[in-house]
Every structure is written in C-alpha cells, then in structure tokens.
Amino acid sequence: MIRRDFLQAEISKLAQALAKIMGLKEAGNQQEADDLINQNLLQGFDLDLESVTKSSPVEFKKLLAAKNFPAKKLDLLGRFLLESVSPFHQNPGTIAILNHVLVLYQLLEQEHHTQSLENLNRQQKIIQFLKQKEQDG
Template identity: 40%
Template sequence: MYRRDYFLNETQRLAQAIAKMLGLKAAGDKPDEVRQVYNEVLNDEYEVKEADLLAFSNDEFVRWLHQKRFSEAKINTLAQLLYYSAEPFGNDDLTLNKLQKTITLLDLLEQEHHMQLFENISKRQLIQQYLKQHGA
C-alpha cells in the first residue's frame, strides 16, 4: 500500500512539473522560466545537471540509468522532459543529443519495463523522422 502511494505521489509530482513546463512553453514569452523549471526538475528529481546528462555517451547514459534504478514513471518523465526541451527541433547538436537520449529512454521503457504508451510511440515516430532528415 505504501509503495503504491509513493509511486502515485511521484507520478503526480512529476506530471505537475511537466504540465508547468508545457504551460510556460505555451505562453511563448517565458523561455527563461521554462529552462528554470527544466533545470530544477533535473536537479531535484534526477540529481544531475543538463550538461552532465548530455555529456554521457549512450552506454554511459544507460549505465547511469541502471545505477540510479529510477521507476518507470521517472524514466518516462525524463524522456518527456528531454523531448519537450528539444522542441522546436532545431538543426543542431543539442537537439540531436536530447532526441537520441529520448529514444534510449523509450527503448528502456519498452524493453526492460514492458511499457508502451501511444504518446511515446508517436514521439518515437517524430524523432525518427527528424533523425532521418538530419542524417543521424
């Protein structure tokens, strides 16, 4: 019972952070606040700075994820954070790095946690189109 409540609270807290970030993005005139929410969530929930997260090679990233033993909710939230922070998709290395890590997270959810969400399938298709267009 306590474990279930913990995961429900964790999921709600992370969903609220994403909703806040998306709300600020939708307003369009608050990029600094969006970045602040994004960085706060990375720091508070994942204990990592964006620069460190993006510096990981794919293998290092997967090892870090396994070491941290994040719940499915946290892995999914990290995928959403990276995806939304990359929008709108530019033709640059930062966007490419974020989207490649998002794909890695979606793979992890599907292969190790047997979790597939329609929203993630749609995001995967958009990312794969982006990667094809930009030769990655």
C-alpha cells in the same frame, strides 16, 4: 506501501511541473520553462541537463540502469528531456538529447515491457527528425 505512496506523490508532482513547463512554453516564457526543466531534472531525477547532453547514449543507459527508476518516472524523464529541446533544432545538444530519449524509450520497452501510442508517436517524430538531419548532412 510507504515507498509506493512516496513514488506516486513524486510522480504526480513531476507531472504537474511538466504541465506548468508546457504552459510556460505555450505562453512564450522559454527561459522560465528552461529554468523549471533544469530544476525538476535535478530535484526529481538527480540529473542535470548539461551532463546528460555531454554523455554518450551508452553512458546514459548505464546511468539509467544505476538509478533504477520505475517505468512511470522513466516516462516522465523522457517527456522532460523532450521539452528541454522542443521545438527541435539542428544542433549537437538537441541531437544528443533525442538519441538519449530513444535509449530511454527502448529501455521502457525492453526492461519494463511498457509501450504507449504517445511514446511510439514521439519515437517516430524523433527518428524522422534525425533522418532529416542525416539527409541535410
């Protein structure tokens, strides 16, 4: 019971941080938003964006399996990673993060049996962006 309460508090804190990040981006404070993303990835998920970007999708999947995050926390991780590259740009770092987010959503669906319309919509946008990149070649 205590562990579940702790996880709920942690997830709530991360969700509040994500809302703040989105507000900062909306206000044009990109650097402050990026700093807050990196801080929350480290504190909330024990991940740093640079190492995530440099890892392969297979390595990322193994990392997620080892961390054994609950579904709600995985979902928040996906949202943090998406915010870190939003708006999408045609560069290797963005492509790597987007591929990792697809892995994360696949893990949510297959291992946690969790799907949401929001995540399906996000997946479609990512796939369209990646296909456009391939076509632009």
